[in-house]
Amino acid sequence: MTARTSHETAREIPEATVARLPIYLRALNTLSEDGIVTCSSEDLAAAAGVNSAKLRKDLSYLGSYGTRGVGYDVDYLRYQIAREIGVTQDWPVVIVGIGNLGHALANYSGFRSRGFRVVALLDADPERHAEIVAGVDVRPFDDLTQIVREQGVAIGVIATPAAAAQAVADKMVEVGITSILNFAPTVLNVGPGVDVRKVDLSIELQILAYHEQRKAAAEATA
Amino acid sequence: MTARTSHETAREIPEATVARLPIYLRALNTLSEDGIVTCSSEDLAAAAGVNSAKLRKDLSYLGSYGTRGVGYDVDYLRYQIAREIGVTQDWPVVIVGIGNLGHALANYSGFRSRGFRVVALLDADPERHAEIVAGVDVRPFDDLTQIVREQGVAIGVIATPAAAAQAVADKMVEVGITSILNFAPTVLNVGPGVDVRKVDLSIELQILAYHEQRKAAAEATA
DNA sequence: GTCATTTTGTTCTCGCGTTCACAAACTCCT
DNA sequence: AGGAGTTTGTGAACGCGAGAACAAAATGAC
Numbered sequence: 001m002t003a004r005t006s007h008e009t010a011r012e013i014p015e016a017t018v019a020r021l022p023i024y025l026r027a028l029n030t031l032s033e034d035g036i037v038t039c040s041s042e043d044l045a046a047a048a049g050v051n052s053a054k055l056r057k058d059l060s061y062l063g064s065y066g067t068r069g070v071g072y073d074v075d076y077l078r079y080q081i082a083r084e085i086g087v088t089q090d091w092p093v094v095i096v097g098i099g100n101l102g103h104a105l106a107n108y109s110g111f112r113s114r115g116f117r118v119v120a121l122l123d124a125d126p127e128r129h130a131e132i133v134a135g136v137d138v139r140p141f142d143d144l145t146q147i148v149r150e151q152g153v154a155i156g157v158i159a160t161p162a163a164a165a166q167a168v169a170d171k172m173v174e175v176g177i178t179s180i181l182n183f184a185p186t187v188l189n190v191g192p193g194v195d196v197r198k199v200d201l202s203i204e205l206q207i208l209a210y211h212e213q214r215k216a217a218a219e220a221t222a
Numbered sequence: 223m224t225a226r227t228s229h230e231t232a233r234e235i236p237e238a239t240v241a242r243l244p245i246y247l248r249a250l251n252t253l254s255e256d257g258i259v260t261c262s263s264e265d266l267a268a269a270a271g272v273n274s275a276k277l278r279k280d281l282s283y284l285g286s287y288g289t290r291g292v293g294y295d296v297d298y299l300r301y302q303i304a305r306e307i308g309v310t311q312d313w314p315v316v317i318v319g320i321g322n323l324g325h326a327l328a329n330y331s332g333f334r335s336r337g338f339r340v341v342a343l344l345d346a347d348p349e350r351h352a353e354i355v356a357g358v359d360v361r362p363f364d365d366l367t368q369i370v371r372e373q374g375v376a377i378g379v380i381a382t383p384a385a386a387a388q389a390v391a392d393k394m395v396e397v398g399i400t401s402i403l404n405f406a407p408t409v410l411n412v413g414p415g416v417d418v419r420k421v422d423l424s425i426e427l428q429i430l431a432y433h434e435q436r437k438a439a440a441e442a443t444a
Numbered sequence: 445g446t447c448a449t450t451t452t453g454t455t456c457t458c459g460c461g462t463t464c465a466c467a468a469a470c471t472c473c474t
Numbered sequence: 475a476g477g478a479g480t481t482t483g484t485g486a487a488c489g490c491g492a493g494a495a496c497a498a499a500a501t502g503a504c
Contacts, residue, residue, distance in 0.1 A: 013432075016491060022428040026407065040451065049409040053493055060453055068452040069500040085428050086435035093427070100326035107322045110407055110424040115431070154434050155427065178437060179430040181423075185248065185332055187271040195433045197426045201403075202332040204419045205315070205377065206244040206307050208401040209337070210235075211417045212376050213308035215400060238461060262481065275463055282483055290482040291470035450501080455494105462489085469482080474475100 013084075017058045021081055023048045024055070028078040040071040087115040092153045094177075096168050097160030098123045098131070098138050101183055105159055106134040116155075120147045124164070141168070148175045155179045162186040169196075235306075239280045243307055245270045246277070250300040262293040309337040314375045316399075318390050319382030320345045320353070320360050323405055327381055328356040338377075342369045346386070363390070367397045377401045384408040391418075 013021075027047035031039055041059075045052035059065065059072075065080050066072045082088050093116050095105055105111075106121055121133055124141045131138045139147075147153065156177040158165050165184035172180060173190050182188055182198045190196055249269035253261055263281075267274035281287065281294075287302050288294045304310050317327055320343050327333075328343055343355055346363045353360045361369075369375065378399040380387050387406035394402060395416055404410055404420045412418055 014491070018432050019425070019429055021432070022422075022425040023409070025428070026424075027409070042451085047409070049411070051493065053495090054491090056451090056453065057492085064453070066452055067500065068498070069450045069502095071451065084432070086431040087428055089435075091427075091431055091434070100329045104322035104326040105423065108423060111427075114424055114428065116427055155430055179434050181426055181430060187245070187249070187269070189271070193437070195430055197430060199421055199423065199426060200244075201327065201330060201421065202248075202336055203241070203244040204403055204421060205313075205333075205338055206247070206309055206336065207241055208377055208403060208417055208419060209308040209313055210240050210243070210306070212313070212401050213311075215415070236461070263483095264481085273463070275465090276461090278481095278483065279462085286483070288482055289470065290468070291472095291480045293481065446504090448501105448503085450499100452499080453497090455496080457494085458492085460489105460491085462487105464487080465485090467482105467484090469480100471478105471480080473478085 011061060013061045017061055018085075020048070020050065020054075020058055021085055023050075024058070025078065025081045025085065025087075028074055028081070032074050032078060036074055038071050039074055041066070044072065089115060091116050091155055092119040092151045093117065093155045093157060094120045094122060094144065094147060094153050095157045095159060096122045096141065096144070096172075097158060097164070097184075098128055098133060099159065099161075102159040103133055105157060105183075106136065119151045119153060120144075122147075124160075141171075144171060145175045148172075148177060153177060155181070157181045157183070158188075159183045233283060235283045239283055240307075242270070242272065242276075242280055243303055245272075246280070247300065247303045247307065247309075250296055250303070254296050254300060258296055260293050261296055263288070266294065311337060313338050313377055314341040314373045315339065315377045315379060316342045316344060316366065316369060316375050317379045317381060318344045318363065318366070318394075319380060319386070319406075320350055320355060321381065321383075324381040325355055327379060327405075328358065341373045341375060342366075344369075346382075363393075366393060370394075370397045370399060375399060377403070379403045379405070380410075381405045 024044065027044055031047060041052045041056045045055040062080060062084050065077050095102055095118060098121050106118060111118060118136055121136050121138045122141045122144055123138050128138045129140060154177060156172045158168050158180060160168055162184045165182060165186050166188060169180055169188045169190055173194055178193060179195045182196055185200055185202055188196050249266055253269060263274045263278045267277040284302060284306050287299050315338050317324055317340060328340060333340055340358055343358050343360045344363045344366055345360050350360045351362060376399060378394045380390050380402060382390055384406045387404060387408050388410060391402055391410045391412055395412055400415060401417045404418055407422055407424055410418050
């Protein structure tokens with residue numbers, strides 16, 4: 001189980017590094033748009049808002065793509081990171097739950113620009129099935145199976161109310177989706193082999209509130 | 223600098239624990255709604271999707287609110303966590319950028335239910351100033367100073383395009399906001415004493431894509 | 445060709461977070 | 475009252491990630 005016998009690209013990239021690669025990718029895109037051809041780890045680290053030592057260590061997990069004494073070729077490094085993450089290929093995505101948030105997600109331009117393609121918008125409410133959002137028509141949730149099978153969808157986005165989220169997730173897993181991005185404020189239980197990431201506005205605000213409260217307390221005792 | 227002389231509640235709660243407290247709080251709310259009065263660490267951990275040992279250790283940073291051999295009183299623990307996070311008080315919040323996402327955020331019910339009150343919606347585009355969203359009218363961005371001063375706002379939400387985000391953040395910090403929740407896909411530079419948390423859809427999807435790609439590769443070599 | 449300069453890639457150390465394992469403490473039954 | 479059964483709170487071990495520091499490698503000046 002631990003022995004990886006794959007003959008290529010079997011290097012384990014730490015999770016913390018994986019989470020930063022998209023940030024580096026975005027920073028490189030910005031540099032490239034500004035016509036910058038080469039950059040040092042210091043430059044890129046500043047653009048990405050991290051320590052340069054950490055950046056170099058992160059990149060070293062991918063391979064040796066820099067030149068000592070010179071730095072990194074922006075476009076070359078950009079391609080290498082994109083390939084490593086997997087955004088050089090096309091990822092079909094379904095969004096379930098076309099309320100306020102679902103609308104915003106469907107219209108989000110950052111989707112298309114990164115290899116993610118919204119192939120379907122699904123909602124349980126028949127009243128929404130007439131709508132066309134961002135050029136894609138809203139369809140009944142029951143169409144999920146067919147769409148996933150036909151389009152080879154691996155990634156699903158849940159933007160439903162909390163009460164519906166677990167049932168949606170169960171169905172997604174059942175029909176073969178193995179990565180879920182969950183915007184509903186609830187914990188999802190899925191089997192092994194399925195990745196879930198959650199985005200939770202309320203939790204982020206509460207974390208900020210905690211620190212804000214501590215700042216106020218520190219102020220008071222000072 | 224290291225010596226904390228505050229005479230009360232000076233215990234340092236680890237950041238990782240702080241990030242989980244809102245999850246526990248939500249789980250406790252659900253249990254309470256279901257009429258459950260007492261729960262064990264095992265129960266609560268299951269509801270929150272974490273290990274029970276981790277849960278107990280997290281709670282131990284707050285104090286000793288359980289009873290050995292019995293478990294935790296749901297409502298009592300709920301109150302203690304809420305107080306620790308700071309959501310027993312009222313937090314006025316401003317949202318800047320009322321596009322698709324700003325609309326969704328303004329309408330998000332999880333705001334009010336947790337002590338967060340949207341006191342203003344701001345947008346630089348004059349065309350939006352006629353709108354009323356979620357019962358709050360959209361006002362010019364320049365009103366920020368006045369609103370923050372009058373309402374004592376400490377938390378700001380940025381839902382603008384990436385290009386505008388840094389300028390908005392600068393202004394927020396200038397007028398006294400010390401906690402920022404950033405939805406714009408860009409790195410924000412702020413001075414010390416200001417907390418920034420970011421929510422980035424595109425990054426989350428790319429992380430999922432990476433793992434998805436690895437699953438596919440593992441499949442191929444198997 | 446040699447030396448000084450720059451910048452990467454890597455090693456090492458430290459601290460934080462997770463998990464295990466168990467003693468302390470409470471309840472309930474007899 | 476005492477003992478069996480539960481469940482919390484915490485001490486200790488372990489593993490991962492962050493950052494400092496340095497060696498290796500490339501460029502450019504002379």
